[in-house]
Amino acid sequence: MPERRKLSEAEIATAVKKLKGWKVVGGKLHKEFKFADFVGAFGFMTSAALIAEGMNHHPEWSNVYNKLVIDLSTHSEGGITGLDVELAGKLEKIGSPG
Amino acid sequence: MPERRKLSEAEIATAVKKLKGWKVVGGKLHKEFKFADFVGAFGFMTSAALIAEGMNHHPEWSNVYNKLVIDLSTHSEGGITGLDVELAGKLEKIGSPG
Amino acid sequence: MPERRKLSEAEIATAVKKLKGWKVVGGKLHKEFKFADFVGAFGFMTSAALIAEGMNHHPEWSNVYNKLVIDLSTHSEGGITGLDVELAGKLEKIGSPG
Amino acid sequence: MPERRKLSEAEIATAVKKLKGWKVVGGKLHKEFKFADFVGAFGFMTSAALIAEGMNHHPEWSNVYNKLVIDLSTHSEGGITGLDVELAGKLEKIGSPG
Numbered sequence: 001m002p003e004r005r006k007l008s009e010a011e012i013a014t015a016v017k018k019l020k021g022w023k024v025v026g027g028k029l030h031k032e033f034k035f036a037d038f039v040g041a042f043g044f045m046t047s048a049a050l051i052a053e054g055m056n057h058h059p060e061w062s063n064v065y066n067k068l069v070i071d072l073s074t075h076s077e078g079g080i081t082g083l084d085v086e087l088a089g090k091l092e093k094i095g096s097p098g
Numbered sequence: 099m100p101e102r103r104k105l106s107e108a109e110i111a112t113a114v115k116k117l118k119g120w121k122v123v124g125g126k127l128h129k130e131f132k133f134a135d136f137v138g139a140f141g142f143m144t145s146a147a148l149i150a151e152g153m154n155h156h157p158e159w160s161n162v163y164n165k166l167v168i169d170l171s172t173h174s175e176g177g178i179t180g181l182d183v184e185l186a187g188k189l190e191k192i193g194s195p196g
Numbered sequence: 197m198p199e200r201r202k203l204s205e206a207e208i209a210t211a212v213k214k215l216k217g218w219k220v221v222g223g224k225l226h227k228e229f230k231f232a233d234f235v236g237a238f239g240f241m242t243s244a245a246l247i248a249e250g251m252n253h254h255p256e257w258s259n260v261y262n263k264l265v266i267d268l269s270t271h272s273e274g275g276i277t278g279l280d281v282e283l284a285g286k287l288e289k290i291g292s293p294g
Numbered sequence: 295m296p297e298r299r300k301l302s303e304a305e306i307a308t309a310v311k312k313l314k315g316w317k318v319v320g321g322k323l324h325k326e327f328k329f330a331d332f333v334g335a336f337g338f339m340t341s342a343a344l345i346a347e348g349m350n351h352h353p354e355w356s357n358v359y360n361k362l363v364i365d366l367s368t369h370s371e372g373g374i375t376g377l378d379v380e381l382a383g384k385l386e387k388i389g390s391p392g
Contacts, residue, residue, distance in 0.1 A: 038156050039345055039348075042147045043388065046336060053246040058163045061160065064157075095337075137250075137290070140243070144239050147344060192239065193236070238347075255358075258355065
């Protein structure tokens, strides 16, 4: 069960090390994705939307064609929490088999 | 058939008058949408994605929870074209009957 | 909180009366939807998918162009439960303001 | 450019040989997919929906949780055409890099 508690800088640094391509930008977990085309980008976004709705924890994101930028933070806590780390981890698994 | 030609300021002004809630910001057709919740926002985004793919003309857009910001322009022409006006018009009809 | 308990025929009959266009077919809550086009149908399906994932309770559904058929039941209970009634009710609200 | 012409049995047999997991069932191109979960299934469906809308050629499909069944045929021609073979081929590429 992820914690809805603002993580310390050390905790965030440890978490980010385990996430491929994520870094901290402007106090948020940040990643830039590039897909083959819009079909690839928006299919990923739909899987991500389902995961987010299932967690009741939603991303800030922007898309142009095959590019997607995601920023994760927990507004109510004013920073990065265990929820953000969990959501980032789940996004990494989209498209993997079973 | 919409024109892939950069519209004049006068043409854009005329087109914008017919579009509800759209204005020109930074040389792009711009609108900010607000939905009941993420479910409403992302359902709309999916319909919009289908329309965009059908036109092979895609938006710049960003979303947080129930908010969605869309900017339309035609990169190859360096400005707003008939394609953008047509896409904006089609987005206005999402959710309407028949 | 909806009950994950098989409802009696009387309970189902009462629930169905409050749902527009739903009936019991083959022991499942059943509705046939018709939209303006595929864009309308699949946008609705995406909102429905988000709701279903949020409840961790998923529909049986089939789609061709602008037509969508949804059947709801709870496999683990072998029939229609409060979860199905709740999901049907939430689907009725897709596209409504706030 | 795919042909909107009913293919002969020999043409269909040749086409099916190149498509992984597709066969002819009831006069339609048919495939059954299984994903890790609903998130995987519906993300795929959204990419497929975008491809279909871009071709203006839509599938018959049904989904339950992680299972998806797709049937392709061209109603106006009363059988399997080059459009169906092309759509099946594009669905095979969803999720592949670039």
